[in-house]
Amino acid sequence: MIGVFDSGFGGLTIHEALLQRLPALSFTYLGDHRNAPYGCRDPGEILEITRNNIDRLFQRDCRLVIIACNTASAVALHNLQQYWLKDAWPGRNILGIIVPTIEAATQVPWAINYPVYPQMYANHTVAVFATQRTVDSGTYPVEINQRCPSVEVVQQACPELAGLIEAGAGPIRLRGLIRTYVAALLETMNGRLPESVILGCTHYPLVKNLFQEALPKSVRLLCQPGAVANSFEHYLKRHPEYLKDMPAVPLRTYLTTGDPTQVTALSAGFLGRSILFQGVDRSAPWITAPAAPLRIAARGGL
Numbered sequence: 001m002i003g004v005f006d007s008g009f010g011g012l013t014i015h016e017a018l019l020q021r022l023p024a025l026s027f028t029y030l031g032d033h034r035n036a037p038y039g040c041r042d043p044g045e046i047l048e049i050t051r052n053n054i055d056r057l058f059q060r061d062c063r064l065v066i067i068a069c070n071t072a073s074a075v076a077l078h079n080l081q082q083y084w085l086k087d088a089w090p091g092r093n094i095l096g097i098i099v100p101t102i103e104a105a106t107q108v109p110w111a112i113n114y115p116v117y118p119q120m121y122a123n124h125t126v127a128v129f130a131t132q133r134t135v136d137s138g139t140y141p142v143e144i145n146q147r148c149p150s151v152e153v154v155q156q157a158c159p160e161l162a163g164l165i166e167a168g169a170g171p172i173r174l175r176g177l178i179r180t181y182v183a184a185l186l187e188t189m190n191g192r193l194p195e196s197v198i199l200g201c202t203h204y205p206l207v208k209n210l211f212q213e214a215l216p217k218s219v220r221l222l223c224q225p226g227a228v229a230n231s232f233e234h235y236l237k238r239h240p241e242y243l244k245d246m247p248a249v250p251l252r253t254y255l256t257t258g259d260p261t262q263v264t265a266l267s268a269g270f271l272g273r274s275i276l277f278q279g280v281d282r283s284a285p286w287i288t289a290p291a292a293p294l295r296i297a298a299r300g301g302l
């Protein structure tokens, strides 16, 4: 079983791409709707709730969990891999979604964390729309510039967007907000245009058409779900051990920490079909391992 986790609905954009690419595998999706949005939370809180949710997926026999959330990948993943995973769940693994995105944005494999020339996007400007916490982490500019020093990375935080998407806000409200964020980015750039854009929050592909509408036509939108699916398929070829005990008939399970009836009803608005969410036991203790010390690191298995 493969676990896919996000603060709420956003991770479904990654989950859908994985289902299309790897239809024979079984997946359990967990949305932490009770705690969404994560993007403006304190890093210590993000670390704790992320660990609790990954723990839940491991308890449900997931051998591998994908954090389908940029915020949690940027803030918590390195810490959990370094200080929690090996003791709490030996033999299991956690992957993030920022590594494949950086690889796609730079066309440089993650392991090469220094500039290699010639560079495909040498003089490009890459714009990143993301949550406040992802922007504050500096992960995208640091990692892109480590590989491509002359690429300019401009970030635009969209503090209200994921929360409004979660709440099922309508297109008029979302369109207005997205236009404001795009205008703010273009103002920072003094009239220049980015060559490409990373929607660095998994909620944003749910409103990709509104971003496309607001952005100048020349701008290339990088597809994070596609990049993650490519990378994950290759990862599984190198690590077939995580496919052990995979059910013969592919299972699809959708879990939420929120109210399953409400979450199921809202889900129909996102993917064009209703998804039946089950509740996880809210009263069950969340933590099985001692609290890990918080250390925010920009590198290492994002």
Ligand code: DGL
Pocket (backbone or CB within 6 Å): 006, 007, 008, 010, 011, 036, 037, 038, 039, 040, 068, 069, 070, 071, 072, 131, 134, 162, 163, 200, 201, 202, 203
């Ligand atoms: N979808 C998540 C991300 O990719 C989190 C958004 C939020 O909960 O604020 O950052």
